[in-house]
Amino acid sequence: MDYFAQQLINGLVLGSIYGLIAIGYTMVYGIVGMINFAHGDVFMIGGFIALISFLVLVSIGLTAVPVILLIVLLVSMAITALYGWTIERVAYRPLRHSFRLAPMLSAIGMSFVLTNFSQVSQGARVKPVPPIITGGYTLHEGESGFVVQLSNIQIVVVITTIVLLGLFTWLVSRTRLGRDMRACEQDQTMAALLGVDVDRTISMTFVIGAALAAVAGMMYLLYYGLVDFFMGFVAGIKAFTAAVLGGIGSLPGAMLGGLAIGLIETFWSAYFSVEYKDVAAFSILIVVLIFMPTGLLGRPEVEKV
Amino acid sequence: MSASPRASSPASSNGSEPVGAAFILKKAVLSALVALGLFSLMVGVRTEAGQSGQLEYWTRFGELASLVGAVFIGSIVVELLRMWLGPRGGLGSFVPSSVQNGMSVAGRYLAPALLIFTFLVPVIFYNQRYILDLGILVLTYVMLGWGLNVVVGLAGLLDLGYVAFYAVGAYSYGLLSTTFGLSFWICLPLAGILAAFWGVLLGFPVLRLRGDYLAIVTLAFGEIIRLVLINWQDVTGGPNGISGIPRPSLFGIPLTPGEGGLASMLGIPFSPTHRIVFLFYLILALALLTNWVTIRLRRLPIGRAWEALREDEVACRALGINITTTKLTAFATGAMFGGFAGAFFATRQGFISPESFTFQESALVLAIVVLGGMGSQLGVALAALAMIGGFELFRSLEVYRMLVFGLAMVLIMIWRPRGIVGHRAPTVFLEKSKSISSDLVKEGHG
Numbered sequence: 001m002d003y004f005a006q007q008l009i010n011g012l013v014l015g016s017i018y019g020l021i022a023i024g025y026t027m028v029y030g031i032v033g034m035i036n037f038a039h040g041d042v043f044m045i046g047g048f049i050a051l052i053s054f055l056v057l058v059s060i061g062l063t064a065v066p067v068i069l070l071i072v073l074l075v076s077m078a079i080t081a082l083y084g085w086t087i088e089r090v091a092y093r094p095l096r097h098s099f100r101l102a103p104m105l106s107a108i109g110m111s112f113v114l115t116n117f118s119q120v121s122q123g124a125r126v127k128p129v130p131p132i133i134t135g136g137y138t139l140h141e142g143e144s145g146f147v148v149q150l151s152n153i154q155i156v157v158v159i160t161t162i163v164l165l166g167l168f169t170w171l172v173s174r175t176r177l178g179r180d181m182r183a184c185e186q187d188q189t190m191a192a193l194l195g196v197d198v199d200r201t202i203s204m205t206f207v208i209g210a211a212l213a214a215v216a217g218m219m220y221l222l223y224y225g226l227v228d229f230f231m232g233f234v235a236g237i238k239a240f241t242a243a244v245l246g247g248i249g250s251l252p253g254a255m256l257g258g259l260a261i262g263l264i265e266t267f268w269s270a271y272f273s274v275e276y277k278d279v280a281a282f283s284i285l286i287v288v289l290i291f292m293p294t295g296l297l298g299r300p301e302v303e304k305v
Numbered sequence: 306m307s308a309s310p311r312a313s314s315p316a317s318s319n320g321s322e323p324v325g326a327a328f329i330l331k332k333a334v335l336s337a338l339v340a341l342g343l344f345s346l347m348v349g350v351r352t353e354a355g356q357s358g359q360l361e362y363w364t365r366f367g368e369l370a371s372l373v374g375a376v377f378i379g380s381i382v383v384e385l386l387r388m389w390l391g392p393r394g395g396l397g398s399f400v401p402s403s404v405q406n407g408m409s410v411a412g413r414y415l416a417p418a419l420l421i422f423t424f425l426v427p428v429i430f431y432n433q434r435y436i437l438d439l440g441i442l443v444l445t446y447v448m449l450g451w452g453l454n455v456v457v458g459l460a461g462l463l464d465l466g467y468v469a470f471y472a473v474g475a476y477s478y479g480l481l482s483t484t485f486g487l488s489f490w491i492c493l494p495l496a497g498i499l500a501a502f503w504g505v506l507l508g509f510p511v512l513r514l515r516g517d518y519l520a521i522v523t524l525a526f527g528e529i530i531r532l533v534l535i536n537w538q539d540v541t542g543g544p545n546g547i548s549g550i551p552r553p554s555l556f557g558i559p560l561t562p563g564e565g566g567l568a569s570m571l572g573i574p575f576s577p578t579h580r581i582v583f584l585f586y587l588i589l590a591l592a593l594l595t596n597w598v599t600i601r602l603r604r605l606p607i608g609r610a611w612e613a614l615r616e617d618e619v620a621c622r623a624l625g626i627n628i629t630t631t632k633l634t635a636f637a638t639g640a641m642f643g644g645f646a647g648a649f650f651a652t653r654q655g656f657i658s659p660e661s662f663t664f665q666e667s668a669l670v671l672a673i674v675v676l677g678g679m680g681s682q683l684g685v686a687l688a689a690l691a692m693i694g695g696f697e698l699f700r701s702l703e704v705y706r707m708l709v710f711g712l713a714m715v716l717i718m719i720w721r722p723r724g725i726v727g728h729r730a731p732t733v734f735l736e737k738s739k740s741i742s743s744d745l746v747k748e749g750h751g
Binding site: 029033034035045048049051052053055056059075079082083086090091094095098099100101102103104105106108109110111112113114115116117118119120121122123125126127128129130233237240241244275276278279282283285286289290293 | 339342343344345346347348350351352353354358359360362463510511513514516517518520521522524525526528529532533535536664665668671672675679704705707708710711712713714715718719722723
C-alpha cells in the first residue's frame with residue numbers, strides 16, 4: 001500500500017509535466033489542425049535555457065533560491081516563447097493554406113533542426129545539475145521500513161502546474177485573446193471577417209504553448225536534475241499521446257491525459273518492467289484510439305462531404 | 306469592438322506592402338533582434354560538465370555576434386531576392402511555357418536515360434568503391450520510397466512508422482540466417498511475407514483512424530518495434546544487434562576467394578568489388594521489381610481502389626469498394642517492399658542493430674515520397690537521389706549535417722510543397738495521355 005501511494009505521487013508529478021507539454025499540442029492542433037512535431041523539442045529547448053540561465057545567475061552571486069527560480073522561470077518562458085513564435089513564423093505560416101502533409105513535414109524538419117541545433121551549440125553530453133530544491137516530508141512510515149515521501153520539488157511541480165493551469169483557463173475563457181483563439185478554432189475566415197487578427201492569434205497560440213513547454217522543461221530539469229538534447233523526442237510523443245488520450249483540442253482533456261500517461265508509465269515501471277514503460281505508453285495510445293478515437297473528453301469529429 | 310486595421314489575409318504578410326530600403330532595413334533589424342533573443346543563451350553560453358561533474362560554462366559572444374550578423378545580412382538578401390523575383394511563388398511562373406514544354410518532353414526521356422545510366426554505373430565507376438556504395442545506398446532509399454509510395458502516394462494513408470517494416474525485414478533475415486542457416490534467397494521472400502504480416506497487423510487496428518491520428522499511431526508502432534528490438538535481448542541481441550549475418554550468394558555460388566567461389570568458377574582473379582557490383586545489381590533488381598509491381602497494380606482494380614480511397618473515402622465506400630481490404634492490402638504491399646529492402650540492408654551490412662531503425666529513417670523516407678511528388682515514381686527516384694546524394698555531400702559537415710538536413714526539409718516544403726515532380730500521368734485517360742498537375746490530386750484523409 002505504501003509502495004502504491006509513493007508511486008501514485010510520482011506518477012502525478014510526472015503526469016503534471018506531460019500535461020503542461022500536452023496543452024501546447026492540443027492548442028495548436030485545435031487552432032491550425034496540425035501536429036506540431038517540433039513541440040517536444042521546444043520543451044527540450046526550454047529545459048536548456050532554464051539550465052543555462054540558472055548557471056549564469058548562480059555564478060553572478062545570487063543566493064536566494066526563490067528569487068533565482070522565479071527569474072529562471074521568467075527567462076526560460078520568454079526565450080522559449082520566442083522560439084515558438086519564430087518556428088510558427090518561419091516554418092508553418094507560409095504553409096498554412098497548403099496541403100496537409102506539407103506543414104507536417106516542415107514540422108518534422110523543424111524538430112530535427114532544434115534537436116541538432118542544441119546538440120551543436122551545447123554538446124551531446126547529458127548536463128547534470130545538483131538538486132536545487134531539497135528536503136521533503138515523510139507522509140507515512142510503514143512497518144517494513146518503507147517510507148512514503150513527498151519531496152519539496154514534487155510540491156513545487158504540482159503547485160506550479162495548478163497555478164499555471166488556472167491562469168491559462170482564465171486566459172482562454174475570460175480574455176479577449178482567449179475569445180479570439182476560440183473564434184479562430186471554429187472558423188478562421190469568419191473570425192477574420194469579424195475583425196479578429198488571425199495571424200496574431202495563431203502566433204499567440206504558439207507563444208503560449210511554448211511558454212508552457214518551457215515551464216515543463218524547467219520542472220523536468222528540477223525534478224530529474226538533467227537535460228540532454230534528445231529528451232524532446234520521447235517526451236514529445238508521450239505528451240502528444242496524452243493530448244490524444246484526453247481528446248485533442250480539449251484543454252482539461254490534455255491535463256487529464258497527461259496525468260493518465262504519467263500514472264500508467266509510473267505504475268508500469270513499478271509493477272512490471274522499466275524497459276517496457278514506453279511501449280506501455282504507446283500501446284495505450286493505440287488502444288485508446290481504436291476504442292475511443294475522440295479520446296476521453298474530445299468531441300466527435302463530424303465528417304463533411 | 307475595435308476591428309484591427311491589419312485584418313489578416315493570407316497575403317497580407319508578404320504582398321503589396323511598400324518595399325523600400327527603409328522597410329528592408331527595418332525587417333532585417335527585427336530579424337537580427339529576434340535572432341539575438343533566440344541565440345543569446347543557447348549559443349552565447351556554452352555549458353559542459355567539468356572534471357568534478359560540476360557544470361561549468363563559458364561565454365561565446367563572438368559566435369553569437371557572427372550568427373546575429375549572418376541573420377541580419379541573410380534577411381536583407383532574402384528581401385532583395387523577393388523584390389527581384391516578384392511576389393511569392395514567382396519561381397514557378399519564372400519559367401516560360403516553352404521551356405516548360407521542353408522540360409516535359411525531356412521528362413519523357415529522363416526515366417529511360419536514368420535507368421540506362423544506373424545500369425552502367427558499376428561499369429563506369431568499377432574502381433570507385435565509394436560511388437558504388439553510395440549508389441547502393443541511394444537505390445535502397447529509392448526502393449523504400451517506392452514501397453512507401455504505395456501506402457502514402459497511392460492509397461493516401463499517412464504512415465510515419467514505415468521503418469518498422471524495414472526493421473522487421475532486416476531482423477527476419479538476420480535471425481533466420483544466423484539461427485537456422487537459411488540462405489538469402491529463401492529468406493528474402495520470408496522477410497517480405499513477415500513484414501507484410503506485420504503490415505496487416507498494424508493495419509487492422511488503425512482501419513478506423515484517419516489523417517493525423519493514423520500518422521501518430523504508425524509513429525507509435527514504429528517506436529514500439531524499435532523498443533522491443535532493444536529490450537528483447539534474448540532474441541534480438543538488444544542494443545548490440547546481430548552480427549555475422551551471411552553475405553548473399555549468386556543463387557548458391559558464394560562470392561568468395563578460393564575454390565567454389567564465383568571468381569574461380571569463371572576463371573577470373575578474385576576481387577572484393579565483385580560483391581559490391583553484385584549487391585548493386587541486386588538492389589537495382591529489387592527496386593525495379595517494386596516499381597514494376599506498383600505500376601502494374603495501379604492498373605488493376607486494387608490499384609484503382611487505392612487511388613479512389615485517396616481521393617474520397619466516403620465516395621469510395623458508396624461505390625461498394627471494400628475499404629477494409631483496400632487499406633489492408635495497401636499496408637501489406639508497402640510493408641512487403643519495406644521487408645525486402647530490410648533483408649537487403651541486413652545482408653549488405655552484415656550487422657544490424659536497433660540504431661538503424663529510428664524515426665529519422667521513417668521521416669527521411671516520407672520526405673523522399675512527399676518531395677518526389679507523392680505518387681510519381683520518377684519523382685521519388687529523383688528525390689531519393691537528391692536527398693541521399695545531398696546528405697553525402699554534406700558529410701564533411703559532420704554534426705551540422707542533420708541540422709542542414711532539417712533546414713533543407715523546411716525550406717523545400719516552403720518552396721515546393723507539392724514536390725519536385727509536380728505532375729502525374731493518369732492511368733486512365735480519354736484519347737490522349739496528358740499529365741495533370743498534382744494540385745488536382747488529393748492527399749487522402751486516412
